[in-house]
Amino acid sequence: MIIRAALCPCPPLLARELTGHDPLVAGLREACAAATARLVDTDPDVVIVVGPAPETAAWDPASRLDIVAFAPALGPNGKSGLPLSLGLGALLLDQAGYCGPLVLQAVGENEPWAGCAELGNRLAASASAARAALLVMGDGSARRSLTAPGHLDERAAPFDARVERAVRDGDLAALAGLDAGLASELMATGRPAWQVLAAAMGTGQPVADVLYAGAPFGVAYLVAQFDAAPNGAAQPGTAHPGAS
């Protein structure tokens, strides 16, 4: 059963070495570290990292972030090809001192809800006999300001607000119901990972705690924790897009 989930963003700048002298967004890093530490505190039998990538695929759990792909001067190290989101998830877990069993699961950027749901259900089922923790990597829109990577799109802030509200409320159906097309247009790369989370958490309303929400560089970052509904373990397969 999935006993706890953490949501973290996955900008390369989470890797401290990449930002040069300036630590940048120390508050964001601290929030991610806190969320990951809380996952590890549950003493899970396994941690499953889910993050967006070009294709849905499981990766070698021994792989780590390919930092040289972003900063050649910081090499040499292995060219693992591990997607950024999973690399940062593994990095956060390493920094939290976790050295137990790990699953690194990419979900395709264009995976529709049905595929995300199937993956989420499968991950939850695979962990049904264990105490599993889920680390879900993903970002909101990268079109939040004039200087944002994707420039300003007026639809971006309301979209991110909907995601934040859904997370604060533990509203899995709202996450399941996110519009994939709109998310893609808004460069909200976290959408498929959040939908895997929605499916994996299954029934009930998780207890949520938001540790960070902001868009300091025009990309929406959200750090949060979900605990399984108090009435018991999350069961796979029942979250579905809301009627609205």
Add this chain to the structure above:
Amino acid sequence: MAIVNRTPDSFYRPGITWDEAAALERVHTMVAEGADIVDIGGVPAKPGAEVTVEQEIGRTVPFIEAVRDAYPDLVISVDTWRNEVGRAACAAGADLLNDTWSGWDPKLAEVAAEFGVGLVCSHTGGLQPRTRVFRKAYADVMADVLDRTLNLAQRAVQAGVDPSRILIDPAHDFGKNTWHSLDISRRLADMTATGWPVLVSVSNKDFVGETLGADLEGRLAGTLAVTSVAAWLGARVFRAHHVAETRQALDMVAAIKGDLRPARVLRGLV
């Protein structure tokens, strides 16, 4: 290569040469300061309001005609990715098509061939025109730069562009984070070793600002440092906002290399 932006909203000193008279005055100054080429652009690289083909032509072509009238022998470059604009610019007297967006419009090379003008083959890591880099990763950024620019150069030759009129440009900041731009600066000899003349466009760019923690008005020293390293490694064309300072830096590097005699040597000789 002196930059003249016929735009109201380019990143560096926006609108300074939006007015045509001001732009022509700027060309006079830059030529006097030692520019061999002027690079005229009608669309900012950054995202923003759409500039149509017609608008881009309106911004650049009459101005190219005016510069050509004033300077029959000056090399005039037009910074565009669109074949329609390139065609109108060549008809107005442009000598060089500066395709900053890396062959996005494959027909631009055909225009260069048709008019017998030059072509800059650049690298953007696959970015669409007027979009920003977002979390781009490279197994080897210089290998990617070489692969793309040499392929474009080969395609241009096949399209009929005179090989002696082709340049390659790693395009700092385009599809690259600051680490990537520093890496291509450090490894520029890999490009110059290909034999194609290398153009670098580094003036006041973000990778300079991020490296030095400098705002837009504080990037000249960093720009000249990159310019000098690029010159030392064999780059041939330097796209610049600050012509006089760039010329001085390049002359200094040329003197160190032994390619240029000092202007006046008296020290210790009297």
